[in-house]
Amino acid sequence: MASIIKRSSRGTTKYEAAIRRRGGVSVSKTFSSRREALAWAATIESEIARGVFVDRTSAERNTFGDLLERYQREISPYKKGGSLEILRIQRLLTDPLARIKVATLTGAHIAQYRDRRLAGDMKRKAVSGSTVNRELTLISHVLTIASKEWGVHVHVNPVSQIRRPRENRARTRRLGDDEEKRLLVELEPNREDVARGYGPGGCRGCRNEYMRPIVILAIETAMRRGEILSLRWDDVHLEDRYVRLHDTKNGEARDVPLSSRALQTLAELSAKHRHIGGRVFPVSVEALKQSFVRACERADIADLRFHDLRHEATSRIAERLDNPLELSAVTGHKTVQMLKRYYHPRASDLARKLG
Template sequence: MATISKRGAYQWQAKIRKQGYPVQSKTFDSKREAEAWASVIESEMTRSVFIDRSLSERETLEDVIDRYIKDIAPKHKGGRAEIARLKKFLHGEQDLTCRIMATLTIEDFESYRDKRLNENKAPGTVKRELGLLHSVIESSLRRLGLLENPVTKVKRPTVNDNRIMRFYGDDEARLMTALDSCRNPWIKPAVTLALETAMRRSELLNLQWQHIDLETRVAHLPDTKNGHSRDVPLSSIAIQTLKNLPQQESGQVLRTTAEGIKNAFERARKRADLEHFNFHDLRHEAISRLFEANWNVMEVAAVSGHKDPQSLKRYTNLKAADLAKKMG
């Protein structure tokens, strides 16, 4: 049976004690609200469907994000990127992060989505942000006693998959010229190796000298995004690029950071009037070139590390003009 008692001059507290359940209590502005809440909770306990929501009524979204940053993100391969995005979110969305978890609704995250799109953020960026927030809340859903993740039913922005991801005309030459003006000495070798090997940015940054055999022309990647190691063949251009770098028996080949690569590339693409072209598009370009050079699917997959043809297809953008030449 619930106990309803007055707290101070204007508030009422409902407290429920039932065997087999933790004590539940909540304060309201009126006795009627306290009685209504107690009636619902007692009914749930009687029907054995009660879930303790008290934690969700104390913790904020910021608390949940902090827990994710501390305990979960470091275990992920992309953990550093997740942590960076979440810290940026904490800094910029304080109106949302200060909210109690039990009060967050689908509409709150729809408003966040619309605000980001109105700030001219790319649909793909907003889609990834919502996906990360969904994962963050999902990680604490059971612990908080929440029945539903409010981000689950938020409609994601439509991503335009028809964006140009290839070099055309003198695009590559303009980019390479722009890279010559970069203060970061590692960016041009990174771009060249990306085009010659189809490696991801993270794989390039993790490349170690002890895993490169210049004689057999192979770079070994012991730990990749999909969790499998692979050996990447090195072209003559890749070999020459590596030989021009300061060499040592061990250590990082490209002694820079993901942020360093990102910033330098963005400045260079702006100078080259290629602001539509991202660093990851170099991987699309490299894979497409392998197909245009008559490599078969299995050979390309061995280089790129893709495990299924559908994923590989998404990274392949063949030029119609080159295909027309094969038709005679």
């Protein structure tokens, strides 16, 4: 039998229902009336007797924000792209979704979150369907880990109950005729900025001397942002004209050949100074993103993302390496289908080949 304990404090009376059974089942809950306490106790005892009892204490006690904070401490740091995921979690922690108890979290709450992100508001701009889908995938995985490994009861993952927004169309953005030149001009050292104390690079407005060589390397090698930022001098082989990537997106190491321009860029950077930690580009993902956005704004270049440089590089390299196997060896794509998503030949270039 359950025990009902009456507790009074400062003129308020509460009733605690407690159930303790042999075999480790020990649960309790407090109610404002004795009738509610008895009804809850009867339900729990029936579930125990039928062998279907599930402890909901953790789900009732923890908010979704509590799960997010634990996930970013215990899971995200060990994932590829973990730093970006932590930024995504920090944004989620400011959303009303984070304040909802896990036990009461439903598909309707997730749908409201989806719609808020797609519509935007006064504080945050609207985001694309692809961005929302990545966030929904993260929310779903947090709840799955909590249910399987942390003992938090999630009867049905609410993300599985809603409609996902439509994915964006694949991007085909390439650099225009003079966009590369304008962008690199805005990343050149500026004496006036150096004089104002912006550091040895004196990068116009971005204060980051590594941005120009990073952009050149991206255009020349088709390396991903994370691959460029994780590059270490021990893996740069200037004499043999290649760099070795140990930690790539597909999990396999890759040797990336260096064009003459890429080789010169790394050689010049090596001759200046090397970071004490051994990284070629000691720059954070967020710093790179902000610097690139500002440089595009100053160069009056619209709708260009850093990842578009990988599309540009793949398309340029394809003009020199017409063998798909050789091309995929450079870019790291494992299938021809994925490679095709990054190859965007200009119609004018194809017309010239046709004669």
